[in-house]
Amino acid sequence: MEISITVNGRSEALDVPDNALLADVLRERLGLTGTHVGCDTSQCGACVVHMDGAAVKSCTVLAGQANGAEVTTIEGIGNPDNLHPMQAAFRENHALQCGFCTPGMIMSAIDLVQKSDGLDEQGVRDGLEGNLCRCTGYHNIVKAVLAAQDDMKSA
Amino acid sequence: MYQFNYHRPATLDEAASLMAGADDGTYLSGGMTLIPTLKQRLAAPSDVIDLGGIGALSGITDNGNTISVGAMTRHAEVAASNAIPALAALAGQIGDAHVRNRGTIGGSIANSDPAADYPAAVVALDSTIHTTKRSIHGGEFFKGLFETALDEGEIITSVEFTKPTSAAYAKFPNPASRYAVVGVFVARCGDATCVGVTGAGPCAFRWSELEAELASGFSASAVPNAALDHSEFNADIHASAEFRGNLVRVMAERAIASLI
Numbered sequence: 335m336e337i338s339i340t341v342n343g344r345s346e347a348l349d350v351p352d353n354a355l356l357a358d359v360l361r362e363r364l365g366l367t368g369t370h371v372g373c374d375t376s377q378c379g380a381c382v383v384h385m386d387g388a389a390v391k392s393c394t395v396l397a398g399q400a401n402g403a404e405v406t407t408i409e410g411i412g413n414p415d416n417l418h419p420m421q422a423a424f425r426e427n428h429a430l431q432c433g434f435c436t437p438g439m440i441m442s443a444i445d446l447v448q449k450s451d452g453l454d455e456q457g458v459r460d461g462l463e464g465n466l467c468r469c470t471g472y473h474n475i476v477k478a479v480l481a482a483q484d485d486m487k488s489a
Numbered sequence: 490m491y492q493f494n495y496h497r498p499a500t501l502d503e504a505a506s507l508m509a510g511a512d513d514g515t516y517l518s519g520g521m522t523l524i525p526t527l528k529q530r531l532a533a534p535s536d537v538i539d540l541g542g543i544g545a546l547s548g549i550t551d552n553g554n555t556i557s558v559g560a561m562t563r564h565a566e567v568a569a570s571n572a573i574p575a576l577a578a579l580a581g582q583i584g585d586a587h588v589r590n591r592g593t594i595g596g597s598i599a600n601s602d603p604a605a606d607y608p609a610a611v612v613a614l615d616s617t618i619h620t621t622k623r624s625i626h627g628g629e630f631f632k633g634l635f636e637t638a639l640d641e642g643e644i645i646t647s648v649e650f651t652k653p654t655s656a657a658y659a660k661f662p663n664p665a666s667r668y669a670v671v672g673v674f675v676a677r678c679g680d681a682t683c684v685g686v687t688g689a690g691p692c693a694f695r696w697s698e699l700e701a702e703l704a705s706g707f708s709a710s711a712v713p714n715a716a717l718d719h720s721e722f723n724a725d726i727h728a729s730a731e732f733r734g735n736l737v738r739v740m741a742e743r744a745i746a747s748l749i
Contacts, residue, residue: 335495352495352537353527376525377665379587388565388590394524395591396517398495399541442586463667464585 337401341366342410350397357381357392359400360407368408368437372466379465382438383407389445391464408437411444420444423482424475431469439465443479447486455480491533497542501621501644504538508642511536516644518561518596521588546595546646554652557619560595560645567594575656576614579606579674582660584667595645598630601637601692603723604668608693609658613674613685615651620644631692653678659743661688661736663727670728671736675744682707684741689722689733699741707749709742 338347341364350359360366369392372380376394383392384406412418420440430436446461458479498504508514514536517523526532540546546561549570556572568581568589583589583606597607608631616627621644630638653676660672669688676683682703684696699715719734
């Protein structure tokens with residue numbers, strides 16, 4: 335079937351199988367491999383992207399459901415010379431080790447901060463409940479999100 | 490996933506005719522249960538009919554004494570609403586943020602998962618399920634494990650809740666999935682109290698014995714006096730039937746205590 339989606343500001347018209355998943359379209363058709371597929375069972379959150387302004391697990395969205403939508407992936411929020419405040423905070427606070435969960439963590443955290451008013455530590459932990467990290471123990475991730483919140487709100 | 494034909498109708502009539510023409514069709518709402526089921530090859534529908542393109546099914550309307558929640562309204566939208574605070578609090582405890590951004594009230598109740606949260610509110614509040622064919626009282630909707638009163642092809646269009654005087658939901662979540670091991674929704678409507686239980690039995694039910702006890706005094710101390718038969722309760726690796734029976738009492742006491 336034919337779908338058209340706007341990914342990171344660029345319109346894409348694609349012919350995909352009826353049972354294609356958004357995560358696979360992003361990775362395999364558009365080469366946007368920053369979106370990771372970890373568990374493939376909608377638990378780990380490594381595949382989180384923004385779809386029409388909301389964080390979603392792209393391994394559990396059919397490509398057809400994303401037809402006409404605006405999608406933002408980790409590739410669309412910054413670049414090495416101009417990191418998004420959330421990316422910069424993750425780097426500064428050593429909020430990643432292996433890095434596999436990081437794209438999903440960052441996309442979830444941005445949506446969380448944008449929709450919240452003054453998150454505290456517990457608010458960040460609750461808000462990132464759907465993102466699993468097997469390296470860090472979460473502590474530095476929480477620190478990074480709290481730091482980025484200040485940067486994003488003052489920006 | 491097995492192959493299927495994907496459809497995204499723009500109207501309810503179009504959705505119904507696609508279903509009627511399919512060999513073995515299924516409706517898709519938020520997909521938070523159906524898509525994982527398809528991925529595990531536990532279902533093999535010939536046609537998946539996505540209700541996400543029918544704009545009229547989404548949104549919350551305050552009618553004064555009641556609120557109407559469109560069937561495709563996402564959990565996150567209900568969680569951010571304020572007409573029935575206990576219902577918003579319940580919606581805010583479903584799954585994780587990403588599930589709440591996709592999952593819908595209509596999909597949740599049409600599935601009648603024994604561990605889903607919304608069914609506790611549907612049976613405890615005076616509610617009506619509006620469909621493409623009729624209106625069903627919330628107390629008559631859940632029929633068993635993954636079974637509802639819906640006919641083949643029938644689509645939920647909205648859920649109407651009467652505003653309670655006050656209400657509270659207490660839940661013991663599975664720490665991994667956030668599904669309710671047990672959830673109890675207590676609603677006070679004037680002098681009457683209604684108690685809805687999810688997670689414990691094959692589907693959500695009213696705990697009428699506790700309601701009768703609470704009629705002679707609204708207090709958590711009524712809970713130990715109310716009979717509760719846990720012999721048919723769910724038992725799995727997370728909790729035995731007996732443990733679920735105890736959790737129903739503990740969650741009921743917490744919900745009642747929060748309303749005093």
